[in-house]
Amino acid sequence: MLSFLHDIPLVGSAYAWFLVLLAAASYVSFYTYVVPFFIQAFLLNEQNLKNKYDAKWAVVTGASSGIGRALTEKLASQGVSVVMVALDDQLLESFHADMCSQYADVADVEFRKVGVNLGSSGYLQVIAEATEDIPVQLVFNNAGFVITGLYADVPLPAQLANFECNAAAPIHITHLFVNRMLNQGLRGAVCFTSSPAGLMPAPLTVMYSATKSFLTTFAASLAPEIKPDGIDVLVVHPSPVDTRFYEGNTHDLDAMRAFQKTAYPPTTIAACFFKSLGRFVIHDQGYFSLSLRMLMKTVDYNFLALVFSRTASISGDYTKTKKDRPLPDDNSGGLVTPRRSRSVSAVSAADSVSRSVSRSVSRSVSVANRRR
Numbered sequence: 001m002l003s004f005l006h007d008i009p010l011v012g013s014a015y016a017w018f019l020v021l022l023a024a025a026s027y028v029s030f031y032t033y034v035v036p037f038f039i040q041a042f043l044l045n046e047q048n049l050k051n052k053y054d055a056k057w058a059v060v061t062g063a064s065s066g067i068g069r070a071l072t073e074k075l076a077s078q079g080v081s082v083v084m085v086a087l088d089d090q091l092l093e094s095f096h097a098d099m100c101s102q103y104a105d106v107a108d109v110e111f112r113k114v115g116v117n118l119g120s121s122g123y124l125q126v127i128a129e130a131t132e133d134i135p136v137q138l139v140f141n142n143a144g145f146v147i148t149g150l151y152a153d154v155p156l157p158a159q160l161a162n163f164e165c166n167a168a169a170p171i172h173i174t175h176l177f178v179n180r181m182l183n184q185g186l187r188g189a190v191c192f193t194s195s196p197a198g199l200m201p202a203p204l205t206v207m208y209s210a211t212k213s214f215l216t217t218f219a220a221s222l223a224p225e226i227k228p229d230g231i232d233v234l235v236v237h238p239s240p241v242d243t244r245f246y247e248g249n250t251h252d253l254d255a256m257r258a259f260q261k262t263a264y265p266p267t268t269i270a271a272c273f274f275k276s277l278g279r280f281v282i283h284d285q286g287y288f289s290l291s292l293r294m295l296m297k298t299v300d301y302n303f304l305a306l307v308f309s310r311t312a313s314i315s316g317d318y319t320k321t322k323k324d325r326p327l328p329d330d331n332s333g334g335l336v337t338p339r340r341s342r343s344v345s346a347v348s349a350a351d352s353v354s355r356s357v358s359r360s361v362s363r364s365v366s367v368a369n370r371r372r
């Protein structure tokens, strides 16, 4: 296109060098991503974390369902006892009971359940007390949920509950257990279930994308600080996973339905943690993470943000989600997490916030039996 530049001495050679450097940068960017991706996907064996860290106890948040449940089962199968943290509901109750009866004859494997709402205050103290007599060396910050809809249309307290569960809770929990490990001179690991949704602008799931982006940066920045103390950090970006994550979302988004059709089993995601822990800091799993990274290597983030801002409003998901104003209630919200009834009435019934939010804003903090 700009071949005429070659005819101009000096400018021609500078331009040629620019093209060489650009090509070199593209190769480096491409291969430094793709080679680790394929090593993680196809070459790594799963490690025994009990042996690797001489670990007796793990904490898994969101342990009652999906990826957290798969992590709990895998840890137990390796002889690691698990503190199962999740909403204080029947799901946690029955999974805890199942695990206790399954391992009733295995002396070294125990389970504690801690039923708390990570979307509101008070959970840290409950978790801290439930674990103060045990050495926790493996921490899985996994609990999370998504709110669909336009950011301004979802009441602020619900958005803040989502922020608390997805981003603030991992900050608190990580701080607690890393300090305990450092003080006791224990080796260990801190893991995060993030999402490729944090890699690019994501209209209609603004808080989800932002919290996942935060998690990845937080983990990648923490990793070098505590690696010298023998504590590894790993953040996994799963492609769509077949879990309750997609259940009960308020808006029937085409994008969410498309993701669900291509979902991987939760055991595939759990395996990523066991493969990459201590070997890598970030593990991108599956087709969606790979495609998004390739997109981001091809199109600059700033440019993509510009394109999205101009085009997202013509998508079917946007037009069917956009509401007539004014909303029936003051939607500016307070800082206090509302009762369930309030969060639902703050927007029209059809646009009530997602299943997860409704559950998370309605539950009081509680801790269940500490031992089986």
Ligand SMILES: NC(=O)c1ccc[n+]([C@@H]2O[C@H](COP(=O)([O-])OP(=O)(O)OC[C@H]3O[C@@H](n4cnc5c(N)ncnc54)[C@H](OP(=O)(O)O)[C@@H]3O)[C@@H](O)[C@H]2O)c1
Pocket (backbone or CB within 6 Å): 061, 062, 063, 064, 065, 066, 067, 068, 085, 086, 087, 088, 089, 091, 092, 116, 117, 118, 119, 120, 142, 143, 144, 145, 146, 165, 193, 194, 195, 196, 237, 238, 239, 240, 241, 242, 243, 244, 245, 246, 266, 356, 359, 360
């Ligand atoms: N599924 C996907 O396609 C996908 C893709 C990328 C990343 N992820 C991430 O993977 C993680 C696990 O999600 P999943 O797919 O396994 O979904 P899931 O089956 O819905 O499991 C989520 C877990 O988190 C718990 N939880 C939700 N809100 C909570 C709260 N406020 N307080 C305490 N616990 C709470 C849930 O408890 P209850 O079951 O009692 O609600 C459940 O145990 C999430 O961080 C999610 O963002 C999922």
